[in-house]
Amino acid sequence: MSCELCGKPIVGKPVRVWIEGSQLMVCPQCSRYGSIVRPKATTRPKQIAKRRELSMGLESTVLVSNYNVLIRQARENMGLTQADLAMLIGEKESIVRRLESGRMAPTLELAKKIEKVLKIRLYEEIRQEQELPKPQGLQLTLGDVAVIKERNK
Numbered sequence: 001m002s003c004e005l006c007g008k009p010i011v012g013k014p015v016r017v018w019i020e021g022s023q024l025m026v027c028p029q030c031s032r033y034g035s036i037v038r039p040k041a042t043t044r045p046k047q048i049a050k051r052r053e054l055s056m057g058l059e060s061t062v063l064v065s066n067y068n069v070l071i072r073q074a075r076e077n078m079g080l081t082q083a084d085l086a087m088l089i090g091e092k093e094s095i096v097r098r099l100e101s102g103r104m105a106p107t108l109e110l111a112k113k114i115e116k117v118l119k120i121r122l123y124e125e126i127r128q129e130q131e132l133p134k135p136q137g138l139q140l141t142l143g144d145v146a147v148i149k150e151r152n153k
């Protein structure tokens, strides 16, 4: 590539400059005759804001196993009848009875209402890494490698 201003082969990095209204690729020596073309900010690819990883994706909520006992104890501690609690959470009294007898597990939505009224925790957040099984597959892979090595001997 040769300089579009002086015509000499460009040694080093060619420079794109504005000279008298036109863009020229010139040698570094000639670049001082023009103004260096800078890419417009608007032409740059917009940086995509990194989305924060949603913590919900990494955690799962699990209903505590003794939810029925927790609900009954918390309700009795607050001096509420099953009918009172039912009214407070906007459900039928029969629902409260079934919840407290353990015959019905509350949905997450229902549990949230109960949690709010009775100030208890019915759903626990479990981090997924704790639930992941141990990598047993790794041992198998190592065993396979050993077999292959044996064959190649």
Ligand SMILES: [Zn+2]
Binding pocket: 003, 004, 005, 006, 007, 008, 026, 027, 028, 029, 030
């Ligand atoms: Zn030049």
